[in-house]
Amino acid sequence: MAKQKIVVLGGALSGPTAAARARETNADASIILLERAEAISYAVGGLPYYLSGEVDARADLAPYRAAFFSRYYEVDVRTKVSVERFDAAKRKVYTSAGVVPYDTLIYALGAGSIVPPVFGDGDAIASNVSLLRNPAHLQRIDALLRKGAQRVVVVGGGYYGVEAADCLARRGCAVTLVERGPQLLPEFSAAAAGQAARALAAAGVELRLGVGVEEVSRKGKKIVAVRVGDERIDTDLILITAGVRPRTQIFAAAGGELMRDGSIHVDDRCATNLDGVYATSICVSHTHAVTRKPVWTAQASDADKTAQVAGENAAGGNATLLPTLGTAIVRAGALQVARTGSTELGGRHEAAKIQLAGHSCDPFFRGSEPLELTLYYSGKSGKSGKSGSERILGAEVVGRGGVDKRIDVLATAILAKLTLAQLAQLDLAYSPPYSMTRDIVNAAGVVATQAKHARPWTLEAFSQRGDDVLVYDVRTASQRKAHGFAATVMDLAKLREHRRALRAAKQVVFVCETGRESYLAARAASHMGCAEAGYLSGGLNALREVDSLHT
Ligand SMILES: Cc1cc2nc3c(=O)[nH]c(=O)nc-3n(C[C@H](O)[C@H](O)[C@H](O)COP(=O)(O)OP(=O)(O)OC[C@H]3O[C@@H](n4cnc5c(N)ncnc54)[C@H](O)[C@@H]3O)c2cc1C
Structure with missing residues (x-):
């Protein structure tokens, strides 16, 4: 019987992963990988970290060269070959080096970078302007920096613009990050993006938000300055990280259907x-675990999963892709910000959110860092109708340590369809240097479950409360002495004596150090007939701690 012919288009990250999985699935198939560039299989995500000096050698980012794939995976890697088109009926790929027939095709041509028109295109761009997408770009940027480039303008404040700016600032460059949109990191809430922006600024990055590069000044082959609003910014090097667009023209020309986003x-x-024809890489969209709608994430972590499934199935296997959550984490100065799932309020799930503050590990342990967690959950009870049977929909976590672990637990919880009560009970590893007996993830399950009985005020909402909101401090005298806070003092044991005032009040928020006593007070006040009794989630302790994450 003739060997199955599998052809893989694209060799950055997803193509080689798919080719390797195809080989693991089918030992006999003939596998050909076509890539127009010279390098294949490199860690794109690692490129900025070579610039900051956190990766020792450029070669560490591309350990698996074409020879490795040929030898270990018996993949016929053909670099410097450009794919021009393919014919899905004839099962043939037309390339700059001739026609390649296939039985199954894996399309992994990824996404092309968006270059704002003000920079021109092709050779007109300038010798000191670069993308940061592959080893050739990295080599070029590194050479310019070694020759003395010091003032860098980063254009675009998405994940990779933020990472690049952060890494270049660590290297000692004078970095200006220009973002046309109103905030950095559009996938995040304005609050988390604002925290990231302040952390980047604290790390020395100049930020220009809500304005784009409108004009460039050239000298010879270089761009020596950009105009941003009314400001002229002199520069030695410009990095363009202004987003990507799916590279799907070749797929569409063969009769492939595209989503509206391409x-x-x-x-x-x-x-x-x-x-x-199977598809993978950062040009595909697939079902979101919460919204059930197709979503295009352009993330390596997601591309890796589609590559495994495409590779296995193209080789005759039977792999199934799990839905995506758009889980992501990014470092901005001293801060880590992460997200997962759906962070929309309202909608089909009647989504609600709570926000709470905690610590990366026991606060008595030196090195403990404040953490802030926003949990999005369904306002609808599960089939049992019990309190706590609501599902988790999404989360954002911000902090200076331990963010990665929390977001990954929450991503797993969402995919496993855990309820709030189960999240509260999740048996997570505890030892003082790593966590707390009740981790912030568990605490989120507790607070969200209790939200039905008393409204947990987020730190954000509390800071912006109106004058008509009555605030009662239910802390002990010694707690009040240790940390002053302007509010009406109320002894928890004498709450009932204030029944009349509580009934008359429109909105009441109880505060204590941790959020526990104030929750009890709010619940009791509700029973007494207070129309809207709430408590400060995480307490004043959290307010003080989290303040440091916001400044
Ligand atoms: C600086 C940076 C940092 C990142 N960091 C992270 C991170 O921390 N976490 C994360 O999840 N994701 C990250 N990403 C996203 C992800 O890692 C990259 O986008 C990665 O490149 C995706 O690889 P890919 O193979 O899916 O697509 P692409 O990188 O777009 O690769 C497609 C390949 O196809 C080739 N090709 C295109 N057209 C043709 C043609 N006509 N003929 C032949 N070959 C062709 C291209 O040369 C390219 O090699 C980062 C991206 C960047 C740029």
């Missing part, structure tokens, strides 16, 4: 509408 919507086998 991505290829794959099913849970990574199959496309074209017979025998």
Whole structure:
């Protein structure tokens, strides 16, 4: 029987992963990988960290060269070969080096960078302007920096613009980050993005938000300055990280169907509408675990999963793709910000949110860092109708340590369809240097479950409360002495004596150090007939701690 011919288009990250999985699935197949560049299989995500000096050698980012794939995976890697088109009916790929027939095709051509028109295109761009997408870009940037480039303008404040700015500031460059949109990191809430912006600024990055590069000044082959609003910024090096667009023209020309955003919507086998054609890489969208709608994330972590499934199925296997959550984490100065799932309020799930503050590990342990967690959960009870049977929908975590672990637990909880009560009970590892007996993730389950009985005020809402909101401090005298706070003092034991005032009040917020006594007070006040009794989630302790994450 003739060997199955599998052809993989694209060799950055997803293509080689798919080719390797195809080989693991089918030992006999003939596998050909076509890539127009010279390098294949490199850690794109690691590129900024070479610039900051946190990766020792450029070669560490590309350990698996073409020879490795040929030898260990018996993949016929053909670099410097440009794919021009393919014919899905004839099952042939047309390239700059001739025609390559296939039985199954894996489309992994990724996404192309968006370059704002003000920079021109092709050779007109300038010798000191670069993207940061591959080893060749990295080499070029590194050479310019070694020759003395010091003032860097980063254009675009998404994940990779923020990472690049952060890493270049660590290297000692004078960095200005220009973002046309109103905030950095558009996937995040304005509050978390604002925290990231302040942390970047504290790390020395100059930020220009809500304005784009409107004009460039050239000298010879270089751009020596950019105009941003009324300001002229002199520069030695410009990095363009202004977003990507799915590279799907070749797929569409073969009759492939595209989503409105230009991505290829794959099913849970990574199959496309074209017979025998599977797709992976940062040009595909697939089902979101919470919204159930197709979503294009352009993230390596997601691309890796579609690559495994596309590779296995193209080789005759039977792999199924899990839905995505858009889980992501980014470092901005001293801060880590992370997200997962759906962070929309309202909608089909009647989503609600609570926000709470905690610590990366026991606060008595030196090195403990404040953490802030926003949990989005369904306002609808589960089938049992019990309190706590509501599902978790999404989360954002911000802090200076331990953010990665919390967001990953929450991502797993969402995919496993855990309820709030189960989140509260989750048996997580505890030892003082690493966590707390009741981790902030558990605490989020508790607070969200209790939200039905008394409204937990987020730190954000509390800071912006109106004058008509009555604030009662239910702390002990010694706690009040240790940390002053302007509010009406109320002895928890004498709450009932204030029944009349509480009934008459429109909105009441109780505060204590941790949020526990104030929750009890709010619950009791509700029972007494207070129309809207709430408490400060995380307490004044959290307010003080989290203040340091916001400044
Ligand atoms: C600086 C940076 C940092 C990142 N950090 C992270 C991170 O921390 N976490 C995360 O999850 N994601 C991260 N990403 C996202 C992700 O890692 C990258 O986008 C990665 O490049 C995705 O690889 P890919 O193979 O899916 O697509 P692409 O990188 O777009 O690769 C497609 C390949 O196809 C080739 N190609 C295109 N057209 C043709 C053609 N006609 N013929 C032949 N070959 C062709 C291209 O040369 C390219 O090699 C980062 C991205 C960047 C740029």
